[in-house]
Amino acid sequence: xxxxxxxxxxxGWPAISGVVRRLPEYMxxxxxxxxxxxxxxxxxxxxxxxxxxxxxxxxVSGWVGLRxxxxxxxxxNWKIAFDNLLLFGSAFVLLSLVTGLILAILLDQRxxxxxxxxxxxxxxxxxxxVVTGTVWSWLLNPGLGIQKLVHDLGWTSFRFDWLVxxxxxxxxxxxxxxxxxSGFAMALFLAGLRSVDADIIKAAQIDGAGPIRxxxxxxxxxxxxxxxxxxxxxxxxxISAFDLVRALTNGGPxxxxxxxxxVVYDLMFQRSQLGRGAAAAVLMLLILLVVLLPYAAWRYxxxxxxxxx
Amino acid sequence: MPITTTRRRLLAGxxxxxxxxxFARAQxxxxxxxxxxxxxxxxxxxAAITALGKKFEEKGGIWQHSPVPGFTTEMMNKLxxxxxxxxxxxxxxxxxxxxxxxxxxxxxVNLDALVAAAGYEKxxxxxxxxxxxxxxKWISLPLQxxxxxxxxxxxxxMDKAKADKIPVTWADFNDLAExxxxxxxxxxxxxxxxxxxxxxxxxxSFAGISPASYRAxxxxxxxxxxxxxxxxxxxxxxxxxxxxxxxxxGAQPYATNLKRFVDGDMxxxxxxxxxxxxxxxxxxxxxxFIIAPGPSDNSRPVFLxxxxxxxxxxxxxxxxxxxxxLMAQLVMDPAIQTMYSQITGSIxxxxxxxxxxxxxxxxxxxxxxxxxxxxxNNQAVLSLAHNMAQENGLTAAMIxxxxxxxxxxxxxxxxxxxxxxxxxxxxx
Numbered sequence: 001x002x003x004x005x006x007x008x009x010x011x012g013w014p015a016i017s018g019v020v021r022r023l024p025e026y027m028x029x030x031x032x033x034x035x036x037x038x039x040x041x042x043x044x045x046x047x048x049x050x051x052x053x054x055x056x057x058x059x060v061s062g063w064v065g066l067r068x069x070x071x072x073x074x075x076x077n078w079k080i081a082f083d084n085l086l087l088f089g090s091a092f093v094l095l096s097l098v099t100g101l102i103l104a105i106l107l108d109q110r111x112x113x114x115x116x117x118x119x120x121x122x123x124x125x126x127x128x129x130v131v132t133g134t135v136w137s138w139l140l141n142p143g144l145g146i147q148k149l150v151h152d153l154g155w156t157s158f159r160f161d162w163l164v165x166x167x168x169x170x171x172x173x174x175x176x177x178x179x180x181x182s183g184f185a186m187a188l189f190l191a192g193l194r195s196v197d198a199d200i201i202k203a204a205q206i207d208g209a210g211p212i213r214x215x216x217x218x219x220x221x222x223x224x225x226x227x228x229x230x231x232x233x234x235x236x237x238x239i240s241a242f243d244l245v246r247a248l249t250n251g252g253p254x255x256x257x258x259x260x261x262x263v264v265y266d267l268m269f270q271r272s273q274l275g276r277g278a279a280a281a282v283l284m285l286l287i288l289l290v291v292l293l294p295y296a297a298w299r300y301x302x303x304x305x306x307x308x309x
Numbered sequence: 310m311p312i313t314t315t316r317r318r319l320l321a322g323x324x325x326x327x328x329x330x331x332f333a334r335a336q337x338x339x340x341x342x343x344x345x346x347x348x349x350x351x352x353x354x355x356a357a358i359t360a361l362g363k364k365f366e367e368k369g370g371i372w373q374h375s376p377v378p379g380f381t382t383e384m385m386n387k388l389x390x391x392x393x394x395x396x397x398x399x400x401x402x403x404x405x406x407x408x409x410x411x412x413x414x415x416x417x418v419n420l421d422a423l424v425a426a427a428g429y430e431k432x433x434x435x436x437x438x439x440x441x442x443x444x445x446k447w448i449s450l451p452l453q454x455x456x457x458x459x460x461x462x463x464x465x466x467m468d469k470a471k472a473d474k475i476p477v478t479w480a481d482f483n484d485l486a487e488x489x490x491x492x493x494x495x496x497x498x499x500x501x502x503x504x505x506x507x508x509x510x511x512x513x514s515f516a517g518i519s520p521a522s523y524r525a526x527x528x529x530x531x532x533x534x535x536x537x538x539x540x541x542x543x544x545x546x547x548x549x550x551x552x553x554x555x556x557x558x559g560a561q562p563y564a565t566n567l568k569r570f571v572d573g574d575m576x577x578x579x580x581x582x583x584x585x586x587x588x589x590x591x592x593x594x595x596x597x598f599i600i601a602p603g604p605s606d607n608s609r610p611v612f613l614x615x616x617x618x619x620x621x622x623x624x625x626x627x628x629x630x631x632x633x634x635l636m637a638q639l640v641m642d643p644a645i646q647t648m649y650s651q652i653t654g655s656i657x658x659x660x661x662x663x664x665x666x667x668x669x670x671x672x673x674x675x676x677x678x679x680x681x682x683x684x685x686n687n688q689a690v691l692s693l694a695h696n697m698a699q700e701n702g703l704t705a706a707m708i709x710x711x712x713x714x715x716x717x718x719x720x721x722x723x724x725x726x727x728x729x730x731x732x733x734x735x736x737x
Contacts, residue, residue, distance in 0.1 A: 058393055058414050143557035164559045166717055252560040254716035255709050270382045271702040
């Protein structure tokens with residue numbers, strides 16, 4: 001076995017020797033890639049298949065058509081989860097984008113202690129969502145956290161009870177999620193800001209543009225690609241959000257802060273309705289595709305334009 | 310340390326000598342071994358199952374219990390994984406209609422002979438027995454019973470309200486709550502805000518207003534009863550209870566409020582009998598609180614049954630089979646049931662256990678008396694909130710409606726009735 005490998009280069013077959021020499025590379029790239037692709041695809045296909053079966057406690061074969069889908073989409077839980085996703089997804093993405101951008105612009109002013117500040121803003125990203133959720137659930141609990149602190153300081157009419165207010169509870173998740181991930185947006189934006197050609201900025205200054213105008217007309221337009229990346233990354237997080245909500249509100253008060261991932265877990269593992277859970281999971285996948293397909297199309301168009309130019 | 314070693318050897322030697330007869334017996338057959346899973350890991354539940362394990366070991370068995378902390382559904386996920394892998398535990402916790410549902414996906418052990426030998430069937434409430442012998446064969450054994458609608462009264466809160474009468478009907482209950490409020494207790498109700506807790510508020514209200522209507526609507530899913538006046542009245546009562554609770558409770562478990570309850574800052578709690586075990590385990594005394602059957606409008610006790618049970622899964626290994634036999638005998642043993650219930654605060658499944666002894670509390674005696682009374686008057690019904698009345702999927706769909714109703718005060722009782730009926734329809 002080893003003999004042929006060692007003999008190959010000496011016999012002078014350059015093509016084969018090249019393949020043998022690059023075998024470790026192929027092994028490290030293609031084997032894991034194929035394995036994970038097979039994993040991903042096979043389990044997705046399996047979930048899709050389960051979603052058309054009457055499975056309850058354990059997977060069973062059989063065909064029920066779209067019954068699981070209609071049942072999930074007709075359920076109040078799913079409707080609430082879907083509305084919440086629209087609200088949470090757009091509010092979270094927009095606000096974390098704005099917060100991240102503002103932080104990045106402020107840090108970009110060549111201030112002292114930039115490294116320390118950058119670490120502070122990035123740090124929440126290193127904390128798991130469960131920890132974030134638990135800590136914020138204490139901070140936001142009116143009987144324990146911020147409201148109690150302000151009351152104890154003497155302002156007794158102060159009210160901040162969003163966590164137990166079913167109309168506002170979804171915003172507590174937005175707050176915690178922004179705290180966690182605006183640092184990520186900041187880091188990307190900061191890198192973008194730093195990569196703007198200094199000559200262009202100088203040219204703008206020579207033309208008499210103030211700092212605000214420079215940012216607005218010259219620097220920010222170059223950040224487009226980064227913005228799109230941030231939006232896509234944050235959106236897929238928003239759609240698959242689970243641990244944060246589970247720790248922070250657990251879908252409550254009542255079922256006011258349900259999100260699709262919670263519904264999937266609930267159906268599969270709390271209610272023993274595997275078929276419906278799988279249907280909900282497939283619906284989540286479809287929602288993700290709604291986000292990812294336009295992104296892929298946009299990337300494609302960009303690349304075409306780049307090669308044509 | 311030579312001295313200690315000798316002493317240890319001496320001890321080991323004498324232990325071996327004592328164990329000789331047991332060893333001789335074990336030679337003739339295999340050593341019984343039991344693999345078991347349950348959700349009981351900590352507190353009084355954990356202590357009780359550990360004590361049961363000790364008894365199992367005293368009888369010469371090997372006890373291999375793997376607790377899965379959390380709700381019962383978490384334990385079920387492990388059970389499901391083990392069954393799919395073809396390696397079920399010899400015995401697992403399971404209860405209510407789930408016993409019948411799960412027994413369809415993996416073979417179970419027929420315990421009829423053991424049950425007959427122990428004369429167990431005669432001493433188990435018939436409604437309960439039925440749940441544990443789907444298709445007529447005993448495959449699981451109930452271990453302990455709780456009522457989910459016990460009324461816990463804080464003695465200090467009663468003093469503040471200058472009240473000494475235990476409420477019997479919902480009208481009495483509401484009066485007492487108002488009195489407590491007038492006596493300076495801002496939140497007369499000390500319940501938590503978890504899903505089962507919200508479900509309990511509803512089932513206690515509904516069954517207390519009309520056990521017959523509860524049986525028809527919740528247990529038999531009768532369409533007319535699901536939209537009847539009794540269920541509407543129950544939702545109205547739940548709203549009253551919700552309004553007397555601390556709004557900051559969110560999704561906290563009831564145990565968060567126990568100290569405020571004992572201190573008299575909160576007055577009453579509608580909870581399962583297990584709260585007695587939790588209160589005792591937290592260091593509170595029997596003098597701190599009173600336990601009575603939950604309010605019932607016809608003044609006779611209504612018992613919302615919740616029973617923990619073990620189901621036995623078929624295994625080929627002779628040692629596991631011997632372990633299953635030993636475990637079944639232990640679970641049915643009145644002395645074991647006494648030991649178990651005295652730790653957890655439940656009452657024994659066996660109706661022939663004498664509760665007059667020292668180890669029992671007044672609350673447990675009242676609970677046992679209430680069960681007897683309720684069974685005689687057909688007022689013992691199965692708990693919805695604790696998965697005794699319906700399978701998990703349907704239960705969860707109904708509790709969605711209940712927990713949302715408790716938290717959202719703009720939903721009217723009429724709307725809640727419609728939503729509950731819709732949830733039942735959508736889930737079937």
